[in-house]
Amino acid sequence: MEYNFKEIEQKWQQYWRENAIYSVENGGNKPKFYVLDMFPYPSGAGLHVGHPLGYIASDIYSRYKRLQGFNVLHPMGFDAYGLPAEQYAIQTGQHPAITTEKNIARYCEQLSKIGFCYDWNREVRTCEADYYKWTQWAFQQMFNYWYCNHANAARPISELIETFSTEGNAKVSAAAIETPVFTAEEWNSWSEKRQQEVLMNYRIAYLADTKVNWCPKLGCVLANDEVSEGLSVRGGYPVEQRVMRQWSLRVSAYAQRLLDGLEQIDWTDSLKETQKNWIGRSEGTEVQFKVKNSDMEFTIFTTRADTMFGVTFMVLAPESELVAQLTTKEQAEAVEEYLQRTKKRTERERIADRSVTGVFSGSYAVNPFTGDEVPIWISDYVLAGYGTGAIMAVPAHDSRDYAFARHFNLPIVPLIEGCDVSEESYDAKEGIVCNSPQEGAVPYCELNLNGLTVKEAIAATKTYVEKNNLGRIKVNYRLRDAVFSRQRYWGEPFPVYYKDGMPYMIPEECLPLELPQVDKFLPTESGEPPLGHAKRWAWNEKEATLADVSEIDNKNIFPLELCTMPGFAGSSAYFLRYMDNKNSEALVGKSANDYWQNVDLYIGGTEHATGHLIYSRFWNKFLFDLGIICKDEPFQKLINQGMIQGRSNFVYRIVGTNKFVSYNLKNEYETQQIHVDVNIVSNDVLDIERFRNWMPEYKDAEFVLEDGKYICGWAVEKMSKSMFNVVNPDDIVERYGADTLRLYEMFLGPLEQSKPWDTNGIDGVHRFLRRLWAMYENVNEEQPSAAELKTLHKTIKKITFDIEHFSFNTSVSAFMICQNELSQLKCSKRAILEPLTILLAPFAPHIAEELWHRLGNETTVCNAPFPICCEEYLVESSVKYPISFNGKVRFTLEMAANLTKEEVEKEALANEQTQKYLDGKSPRKVIVVPGKIVNIVL
């Protein structure tokens, strides 16, 4: 009987669906296991062969865990809100909801063909109201909470109001926007608006004027992780800095917990490292500098407190509030001109052009250690958003300060013994400190750092600063708050209305606030977001309905927020919703969450390292603070699957002709390299007929062949339509079947490694399945031999080990070796084939299910127990020892397996050949590695 994969795969996919084989209950006697894929954004292009790689890996692991008796949650859904659908809508006028729906249907169709064990009853789509209701709800919670530094957790804003009205804000330590101290009397005397304004400084979701990445082309602000090198990640458009009134999430409040949490989770070091860099913890010192001839003071942040005696000037960021205060009349014009000039430059220009620019403010600062007076400059190499937006410049030990000092001819004072600063600064944090002011020097400071190492000097200076009240020890983080507004249509609406210019939350019982229909998706001419086009988009507090915008003037009707939420809003808590996706009372019910806890295994791409994987950790920690969920880290183990690149093929056209020359002859001609569709090339040999029919211009093409064949060149490139190297999984399933696709994707190479897709090798895997299939033709009931049992149990051991180490490529090899050995033994015994079938089920579920039933089983193989390796079958009767002299193997000796180390040594030395090599001498040393090698040292 032929291996008819098409029939088999259809049959079992239908069987699984109709009998709900993969639906999962919350609870039961089995231990739980949660396996999650990063849910896809359904783009119009559909899936290519690279997309399912991680899904196949997680599917294998899920099925394996299920066979081992775990209750496995393995869901799938769609990240459906986002820019591409909206861009498409702008171009074509098609509503994003329609295109998104269509794309999801296409994705589902493609995914269903591969035979995944998803519980589709738990599907979530971020654009559906019963899902985004909980995104809106979480946002409202963030609005209603503040971050208390004492509790090191989010606390309800009501507690804060209570504190303000009884004792003011003096004792409150919060992660918040700097707020002047006020008393309870002051608080109680303020208007509601004033109180709301103050509270806004404390909220975790807050509205504030912030410097944002504005992308004019997209008409939208972007978060830091959505911008790379001054260009938008989506579309590659220029991004500029702008101050806008925006919603932000106080992610920075969680910086330390996000850092600490990395210690408890099982992620790769490189990913943890990326997140650590992104969070960017930096321990340093804040020092107060007085302004000469003024009462003013300002604060700078430094990690090099040891360089206080090398400060020769100060620098302010152009955007710093201090600029206006510290600019003198004489310098006003020059400073204004400089500010205008830097303002015009886009982020990209600043990155491209790093030439030194700056202007003197006219003021001087006083070094609090020495009383020394140094000029205050303004330059755009100092960033307003980091530290205090002002620095002390130590040109001898900072390359940027050095370049600045050189350019403007400012003094350079070295502080490390033996360093040479005539050509460049000495930035390294090592060496012995010198040049502290000596006794009697003017100016003088009693702190003497001479002779200390840099590390010791930093510590000594910190102590001095604290003791003398000159500043404080401070930890800074690079991690910024996440800008949360998007001037866009296709996203979650904010559940917010405005009254008296201040935002208020729509009552929870009125959620979800649904996205209204609009005709036009472009931002409005006035610069307002597309929601400005909505005809009915205002809030009536009393009736809780949407009303005509024309009625806004009416007393009880208030306008809504016109922005929508960014892409990461919907993906930050989706893993929680899968646990309990039908729950209309809560994001996730307590019992469901207590049962599933968190994700045991998360598989997805590394491109989310500083976006989704930071935001969802933050979001999760916030919900943890609220007591909604029981784990503060969402993803216990995380694996990044590598990217699958394309493998492009080329033909070589002789310039100016329609003649094509084969790869190895191309150097004899002047040729032009042209991409050719990989689907009409097999093993780099071009199908000439199909090539002629591929495009009209090649209809009459001629060829210069080698050995009667046209050989194509090849290269590894990104998989994309323009390179004609896209391979569609549907085509592979059609030609070879889903099981072959699954095995081959795993066989390509290590899961975490990026590698090119090359259809050429797939025949080998397909052949294996056919050979395996043939072994089940005449199954008999004979007792298995020792050799057969050994092969089986060796394979069980290997497969179990491999799955647990996510080494799926070597498991496929192990199956091939096993099949090969059994076929040599001509083994078709049920006792061997039955466990082998279960072993194969996670990898190739369709053929395993069919073979399982052919062996006479009634139940599904999905519920069979995973076989266990019996070591006793693996015991060898004899062991082949390579005998080496001085590490070099000379011959191999077969010995009984049960010999002790001493006996092996004895037998090896007694051997005739050994004696020949020894040539009468006695060995210096003999090293026996049991089961491995005997090394004789001469």
Add this chain to the structure above:
RNA sequence: GCCGCGAUGGUGGAAUCGGUAGACACGAAGGACUUAAAAUCCUUUGGCUAUUGCAGCUGUGCGGGUUCAAGUCCCGCUCGCGGUACCA
């Protein structure tokens, strides 16, 4: 610049704890079956030397080192990939 990862045949890759490098697969060459093709099966396949027999040497990006023994550990490079950056 800084941080992280990697480099093994014609190709993808294996080698799990320092113990016979190249498993498994593709490709290639030769053979069997066949009128023929497809399919299937068998043999060979890192390089060099030898080949009527055995075998020998060499070999994991480069240069050193540790060790009886190194693809694997240590030091110094080269190249490639990824992340990140006027972060004070």
